[in-house]
Amino acid sequence: MFQKEQQLIEEKIKEFCKANDIALAGLKWQSIPFAGEWGFSTSFFQTAANEAKLGRGNKVPVPQKAQEIAEQVKAQLGSVEGISHIEAVKGYLNVYFKTSDYAGRVVEEALANGENFGRGAAKNERLMVEFSQPNTHKAFHVGHLRSAILGDSLARIVDFAGYDLVRANYPGDMGLHVIRWLWAYLKYHNGEEPETDITHWMGMVYADATKKLEEDPTLETEVRALYARWDKRDPEIEALWKKTRQWSLDGFNQMYNLLDIKFDKYYFNSEEERPGKEIVADLVKRKIAIDERPEGPVIVKLDELLGNDKEKYRVLVVLRSDGTALYATEDLSLVLHKFRDYPDLARSVYVVDVRQSLHFTQVFKTLELAGYEQAKKCAHVAYELVTLPGNVVMSSREGTVVLLENLIREAVERAKEETRKKNPNLGGEQLDTVAKAIGMGALKYPILARENAKIVTFDWQAALDFNGQAAPYIQYAHVRCNSILRKANVKTWDETIAGYSYELDASEIELIELISRFPSEVQRAAEEYKPLVIATIAYDIAKAFASFYDKCPVIQADANIRDARLQLVMAARQTMANALNLLGIQAPDVM
RNA sequence: GCUCUCGUAGCUCAGUGGAUUAGAGCGCUUGCUUGCGGAGCAAUAGGUCGCAGGUUCGAGUCCUGCCGGGAGCACCA
Structure with a gap:
């Protein structure tokens, strides 16, 4: 600036x-x-x-x-x-x-740009962020939350920073888990239709399949027989698969709507299966991959090819010994597919859990060895899991899942209760809207305000605590800004800047300083793939505002100070709203 | 065994090689409202930044080793 x-x-x-x-x-x-x-x-x-x-x-x-x-x-x-x-x-x-010059310039910049304050200049560079990647035919639980929330925020930040953004999703729509589901559906649930909580119901059927197969392992032969029918593209099975897959996708959309998440582009692993096998055949022909069939699988000995002494890249299995595709097979194809769709892609980012770090370095390195320059533009943004207290990993098998539907319901319900207590004047639809903004914010913020590589321990009590460093604190600051402006009857910025030549309070100086830093923090968050940067500055601004609010009267101040402070309040409100938006969190006007 | 990752206040976490005194939140103790919304503000207490070396004018931050937690490592996704 x-x-x-x-x-x-x-x-x-x-x-x-x-x-x-x-x-x-x-x-x-x-x-x-x-x-x-x-x-x-x-x-x-x-x-x-x-x-x-x-x-x-x-x-x-x-x-x-x-x-x-x-x-x-x-x-x-x-x-x-x-x-x-x-x-x-x-x-x-x-x-x-000069204090007055600086303050005036910061406030003017924020107000003149409005909802675009902090937006970076267009970089003319296309960037794809792939995130969420849920498995169809399974439940959508809190374990899936981090990729969705982190990826969405990252996408918003990258877009705001000035890149041309593509938001991609890559659902796992085919694999053994899907076949098991279809098997259980045909055998135990034939003709049933999903209830209102679609992903919940899909998860129940899947859990049933797992249970039945555990009770009687001989039933696996039926599952394998079904897999064979799928492989031959038996029309009856294919039709059922398509129909039930759509149920899952509809269910995911319910979740994405609740979370306010959108995608531009969907890729499916079922579509990458055949092209993936062609790539593998080519790798074998070029002696990058070794075909050990039928005794063993098709492998790429990465360390050997690279001449490494120590095990670093190890060995990547690119095709099973029976010739069926693995995730690696499909991921090889997906990289190329993305660059075919968007030849001008400067970077292709994968927001996937840290457990797959080795897998992605292997896939990208294999393509690089095969001469695909695109692979160098791929990056894996790894994040740690969301666990339960006591370091319990959520898994559908262990029955330790917290369903996302339930969590969201609980968070919003709790927010509603709290809001009723704090502000009895709110009711009806307005109360619902406010409760949703607060509940969802309380849910998203703790995940975003954490280093990607750190484990988030999910704790009902902490997630629903609306005090301290949390989204509701920032939202409350936004509401108080709004309240002052409403009372002062200020609606829009009139394009003149009142002078800041009076002696500024330390809290005003702090607030202005933080507002001025917002644009550069947006750039840093985008470069480092870290929504945490935005979560932190949003909180810092809210904190500075709360302190300012306490120390500096606005409406009752002398006329010249009053005008200057009203503009500062407006600038602070705008900056907080912009920052919250980058986190995918709503900034309510009242709460 | 190899590789990655984390280790900062009682707990949960920020901290871009650079500034007096390493910062927040929660919790503890205390004060603040005839006043713009107290979901708030202010103050007190709480630290060998895992340990040991090294690089540097300067290290919580970079490098090496060790200790401790977590994860990954050939046909799971």
Whole structure:
């Protein structure tokens, strides 16, 4: 936001060092870390160290030398337009803005851009984010939540940061689990139709299949017979598969609607099976893969091909010994399929659980060895699981699943109760809308506000705690902004900026500082694939606002201060709304 | 055995090689409302940043080793 001044000063420093033969190191600028004033700063430690290495500086210790250089630079700079003062402290050069200019510029930028405040310039680069990947014919439980929520937020961030985005889903629609389901359906549930909670019902049938097969393992022969019929594309089985698959997809859409998640493109593993086998045949022909059939499977000895001493990439099995496809077979094909659909894809991102890290490095490396440059553009964003307290992994077999439908119902119900207590004036449809925003936010935020690679322990109590660092806190700050503006009867920004020449409170300075950082945080979140960055700044802004709210009267303030603060409130509200939107969380007007 | 990952306050977690005093939330103790919504604010207490080396002017942050937790490693997905 203040590149111009920064560049100007950087030029002057370079000139100065050149004139005085100082071995200037690259300048790294950062914002000044202490509250109270704004500016940017850089240090001369590296430069002083360079000087020492050259044998100059008469053995003056580096920190002292850095301070000397900073002082010399300061003396040379004189006064700069828009800059209030410059100081040399502990080897740092601190450049301070004129407070009123800075505050005015930040608020104006936020208000002028509105819901686009923080949006990055178009990068003309296409990026695909694949996430969610649920298995059809199974339940959708809390274990599936993280990929969906993380992927969705990542997609929103990448889009907002300026990339051309494709949101892709890759449901597992064929495999042994599907055949088992079809078998149980035909044998025990024939003719039945799903109830309202579709994925729940699909999961029940699947659980039934598992149970029956455990009770009597000889029934597996029936399942295998059914698999054979599928392999021959028996029309009756294929029709049933298509019909029941659609039930699952309808069920997923119910979930995605609840979670406010959308996709542009669906890939299915059933469609990658045949092209995948062709790729494998080609790999065998080119001696990248070794066909050990019928004794063994078709494999790619990656470490051997790469000449590695230590086991790193190991061996990838690309086809079963009976010639049937594995996930690896289909994933090989999927990479190429995506780049056929979008030849200008700059990056293809897979949001998949960390347990599949080796699998993805193997698949991408195999394609790379086969000369497919696309593979270098693929990245696996790994995330850890959501577990239950006591480190219990959720699994449908163990019966430890928390169904997503139930969780969402519970969260929204709990939010409704709480909202009724806090705000008895709300009712009817408005109460429902608000409760949904709060409940869903409470659910999503703890998952997003965590490092991707860290395990989230799912805890009802923590998930439904609306206090402290959680989405409802941010939503509440948004509501309070809104309330002030409503009471002051301010609807839209009138395009003039009231001056910030009065003495700003420390809390106002903090709030403005955080708002100014939002655009660069969006870029960082997109580059690092980390919604956590947005979750953190959203909370920080809400916290700064809460402090401001307590210390600085707005409506009752003197006219000139009142106008300036109303605009600041508007800017804060906008920034929080934009940040929440990137997390897939609604910002209600009342709650 | 090999590979990856995590280890920061009682608990759950932030922390981009750089700044006095390593920060939040929960919990504990205490104060704040005739006032813009108290789902809030403010204050107190709580730390050998797993351990040991190394690189660097400077390390919670980078490198190596060790310890501890978790995960993955040929026909599961």
